[in-house]
Amino acid sequence: MKLRRVLLVLLLLSGFYYVTTHFVSSGAFAPMVHRALNIPEPDATRTASATGPNGTFELTEASAAPSFDTEEQQNIAVYKKALSSVVNITSTAVAFDFFYGSVPQQGQGSGFILDKQGHILTNNHVIDNAQRVEVTLSDKHKYKARVVVVDKNHDLALLQIDAPNLVPATLSDSTGLIVGQRVYAIGNPFGLSGTMTRGIISAIRSIKGPQGNPIEDAIQTDASVNPGNSGGPLLNSRGEVIGITTLIASNGADQSSGIGFAIPIDTAKQVLSDFEKYGRVRRPSLDVVIFPIGPDVAQQIGLPADYGVIVQRVVPGGAAEKAGLKGGTQRVYQGNTPVMLGGDLIVAADGQDITNAQDLSAAINSHRAGDVMTLTIFRGQKKMEIKVTLSDAKDAAAPGQQT
Structure with a gap:
């Protein structure tokens, strides 16, 4: 029995000696330990020497091409797809x-x-x-x-264009976009074709476009966009178009400031649908000239609400006149600007508060020409609701005047 135990101990010692001398010394045992204990392996490198007139240089080089992490793989996939x-x-x-x-x-x-x-x-x-x-x-x-x-x-x-083998972009939706969502911009900044930048959605807000036109629900991003990016796609992490890069907030500097804006792709889809059906855009219009009011003005002229927009004038034969909206009758001056008072005060559209001209414009642009919109108004001190069938504005009105 004792002899058997002695032989077992000798066998274990021999096995330990063999493993340590053949595997550990050669380094073959280390990868097995690393895998078993989930220990990251050290970077595989090699040293290369080069001798020349200025002496000998020793460079540390990677033994193999590096692999891409998950984030890099996604960036590459978006770029290749789009x-x-x-x-x-x-x-x-x-x-x-x-x-x-x-x-x-x-x-x-x-x-x-x-x-x-x-x-x-x-x-x-x-x-x-x-x-x-x-x-x-x-x-x-x-x-x-x-x-x-x-x-x-x-x-x-x-x-x-007339070209063969074209690859169409994949269009996504711009509804449900979330601040913090990753986005990519690909375009031609400063003439540098095929440039991709990356960022996040910083905000969803309504802004004025390059010509003073309103852009409702514009996508604000910190992805670097510069002159030449205009018109290019803003993409989600699947390489699908969610917006059209349009504007840079540059504070006078003609380059990226970390604040760029894109037209939402859903707006573009509506425009394309009108292009296809009518050959032009049927822009919905209320056919009124308005003046926004705040608490101070409301108190001065005795309005029943301290927010909203006053209807100064209704366009003859337009949507507002057909619905029975009333324009102003009394001319006053706001500085050097003439304002007509006494008209209906619009305070809500489809149940959403209207506090300024941008709110009303956004409410109208969420519809199509021919849709019915419900306006909440004050006529004098009387609160009432009026249904208006929006008309087709064939000609763009002057910004800030007619909507």
Whole structure:
């Protein structure tokens, strides 16, 4: 019995000696230990020497190409999916110089492919007043583009090129976007084609566009966007388009300040639907001239509410007049600006408070021409509701006046 125990101990010692001398000394045992204990392995490196006139240099090099982490893999996947759908747009206009006569001027922007028929969506301000528009695909092939239709009010333009093997972008929805959601912008900033930047959604807010036009529910992002990004896609983490990069808040500096804005893709879808059905955008309109009021003005003129917008004038034959809304009858001056008082005070639309002109514009633009909107108004001291069938505004009104 004792002899058996002695033999067992000798066997265990021999096995331990063999493992430590053959595996541990060679380093083959370490990976097994690392895997068993979930210990990260050290970076695999090697040393390379180079000798020249200035002496010998020893460089530490990676033994193998590095692998990408999960975040990097997602960035790469978004870029590969979307790049073929993004185009660069060059617009050429002719200006007239006193000494040299006509002088061509070029502007650059971005856009993205909608279908295999060559339709491309971009901003109107990218191609506005251009005599020639040229589109460059991601494979560097260039094509002359035709401007199909524009919507200056929404700052959108539809182009078309004749090119084979086009890759359309995948459009997502812009409803339900959340602040903090990761977004990507691909475009042509400063002429640097195929540039991708990344950030998050910083806010969803209504702003004024490049021409003073309202952009409802604009997507604010800190993804770096610069001149040349206009018209390009803003993408979600699946590489789907959620907006059209449009505007930079630059405080006078013509470059990124970390605050950029995009038109929501749902707005663009509505515009494209109108383009397809009617050949133009049927913009809904209430056909009124309004004046916003606050607590001070309301108290001065004895209004029953300290917020809302006063109807100064209704457009003859327009939606408001047909619904029975009343304009003002008494002219007063706000500084040097004439204001007509005595008209209906609009305080809500479809149950949502109206505190300023932007609120009313947003409520109207959430509908289509021909839709019925319910307005809550005060006529004198009497509160009432009026249903209005929105008209089709064929011509854009002056900003801040008619809606």
